[in-house]
Amino acid sequence: MQPFLLISPLNATNQGLREVYQSDYGILYQGDCLNFLRVIPDSSVDIVFADPPFNLGKNYDKGVNDQRKSDEYLAWSRQWISECIRVLKPGGSLFIFNLPKWCIEYGAYLNQQEMNFRHWIACRMPKAFPRGQRMSPAHYGLLYYTKGEPAVFNKVYTPIQVCRHCGGEIRDYGGHRKKLNPKGINLMDVWDAPEDVWEDTASSDTNEILWTLSDEMWTDIPPVRHRQHKKRGANELAPIMLERIIAMGSNPGQVALDPFGGSGTTFYAAQKLQRYWLGTEIGDTEPAVKRLTKLAKGQVEDWESARGKKKVQTKPKESTQLELFSCTDCKPDTCATQPFQ
Ligand SMILES: C[S@@+](CC[C@H](N)C(=O)[O-])C[C@H]1O[C@@H](n2cnc3c(N)ncnc32)[C@H](O)[C@@H]1O
Known part of the structure; x- marks a missing residue:
């Protein structure tokens, strides 16, 4: 179902929504999330992501x-969460990204709404700063609920992590390595961007020509910090995160919705993965519109470079790649596999 067919233009105007972009796949409004959600019919959307x-x-x-x-x-959150539940089809997926402090409250509310808890996904946030008398926060929560039993759950895989120095595998998978799917390992509920895998080049690096493009998209979620990749000053998420969520919770041709569009990461990922999409953003919509216009012209972003150069070797040595912990050429003091030997 094409998303524009879900929304009556008159209702949208009456709710103060201004259409700022439309493609074959989606429609973006400028306006308040509650006004936007009010014009969406009940049980019409397959997946909602809210940040x-x-x-x-x-x-x-x-x-x-x-x-x-x-x-x-x-109270405001409960309003938009209720609306998100209303517009979801039975079996639809709801993902909400926030601080653990708010996720715990959201979870309690969602449990009362007869939503089906699936996961609390921990998205590691390297270099988050401690506030006052607190520990350093290392993750944000990504709540994953479905409206009843999930209609769609696609398994996604992440590549097996290797030492950036020698290419040897870092974990032993409890002795089950040989039985692992050759595509990689099942996605876990900790989405990690370990410091030792990414070299932060956020401040300045004039040598950033060596972006390493990964064949598999389930490596990690780098925060978008580098000005070269930032679409705007305020928060934005890396496309890898939204691609992963959308791929997991929906199929091509289904409808994704984001009531807090920001720089348009959800719409970008949905369009790229051939899902229809709907969204709104109360503030500046220009960065999202620019980005979607570029995608429509075939310009796909190098998400991998959002944080910096990936440190993993482009071509790990074959002999060490398949053998556990055999990093013969590696310097002992730098090899990531050392602690396991
Ligand atoms: C955390 S950001 C979302 C970033 C987005 N996920 C991205 O990757 O670019 C939250 C966004 O919600 C927008 N926002 C805040 N209140 C809103 C409201 N009542 N209705 C619609 N958008 C709102 C903000 O302007 C901001 O762009």
Whole structure:
């Protein structure tokens, strides 16, 4: 079902929504998420991804209050979460990204709504800073619920991690290595971007010609920090994360929805993976529109370079690649496999 057929243009206008982009696959509005969700019919969408402002006092565009009292923030969240549930088809997937502090509240609410808890996915956030008397936060939560039993759950695989120095495999998989699927390992609920795999070139690196493009997209989720890849000043997620979510929770030809469009990462990923999409953004929609226009012209982004150069060798030596912990040429003090020997 093409998404424009789901929305009456008159209703959209009456809700103060302004259409800013339309392609064969999707439609983007500028306007408030609740007004947008109100014009979507019940049980019409296959997958929803929501990445709301985290209430951290960030400086978004006009119309966004990112510093509300906790109960106000939660009351507002319950409103849009309820609407997201309403528009989901039975069996549809709901993913919500936020700080653990809010995810725990969202989870409690979703459990009361007869949503089916699937996972709390931990997305590792390297270099997050501790605030006050706190530990250093190392992950954000990605809640994964379905409306009843999942209608779609596609298994996704991540490549087997290898030492960047010698190409030897880092983990022993409890002795089950030989039985692993050659495509890689099943995606786990910790989505990691370990420091030792990525070299942060966010500040300045004039030598960034060696971007390593990976054949498999399930390696990790680098934060989008580098100005070369940032679509806008405020938050945005790496396309790899949305591609993974959409690939897991929907099939081509189904409809994805994002009520907090931002730089358009969800729409970009959906369009690339041939899902229809619908979304809104209250603030500046220009970065999303630019990005979707480029994609329509065939320009696919190098997400892998969002954080920096990948340190893994482009071509690990074959002899060490298949053998556990045999990193014969590796310097003992730098080999990632050393602790396991
Ligand atoms: C965390 S960002 C989302 C980033 C997005 N996932 C991306 O990858 O670019 C949250 C976005 O929600 C938008 N926003 C905040 N309140 C909104 C509302 N009431 N309706 C629609 N969008 C809103 C903000 O302007 C901001 O762009």
